[in-house]
Amino acid sequence: MKIDKDIDVSDDYNFLDLLMQKHSITAKQLAGWVGRDLRTIYKYLSGELTIPSVIWRSIFDHTLDSAVFNIIRGDTAVIVVAPTNEDLSLDTSACQALLDMRLKQLELEKYVLQLMQDGQINGTDTEAIAKFNLAFPDMINAQARLHQAVIAAQRKFEALHARD
Structure with missing residues (x-):
């Protein structure tokens, strides 16, 4: 079942029913999730x-179904970042891969900003800007993963040292 972002949600109950069918959610499950009768x-x-x-x-x-988020978002450009349980301790290869990704992304940002310094957009600029636009969601996710890892490491440190 396909749910279009432009679905008429004037009758929210129909939309809720469609979402529950799409994701095989029972009324009993939903009641349990939200603590309602x-x-x-x-x-x-x-x-x-x-x-x-x-x-x-x-x-x-x-469900992480974007149709739910689109009710609120409308036409506003927003990127949703899902939480990660990834261990990005300083000694992991995942941490190094994330660092490498962020460095490439920063280089792309720098390049695009340098292109735009002349105040004009030309053919070369539009190609770089298109690449930047395509990479942007990954950039945001990489930043969010880094942030989540730093906060998780801080909490772990605080939990270990709370006993001291």
Whole structure:
């Protein structure tokens, strides 16, 4: 079942039903996820009650379905970064790979900024900018992975030293 980002969500209960079908989510599962009574979930699905944000958040958390996010996002350019459980300790090859990726990305950013310094966009510039645009989501994800790894390492350090 394909859900278009431009789906008419004036009847949110229909949209919720479509999402639940698409991801094989039962009303009982949803009730458990959000801590609501099963009868209340059925009232959301029938349109008797307005669907609260906790429902949408739970559906998104469990499915990462961009259609849910698009309800809020609309036409605003936004990149969503999923959390990672990746161990990026300083001694891992994943950390080095991430560092190498970020260095290449920084070089691309520098190149694009230098191209734009003359205040004009020409054919060469548009090709570089197109590459930059394609690489941008990966750049954001790499930065987010680095941030998450640093914060996780800090929390681990604090937990170990909290006993001291």
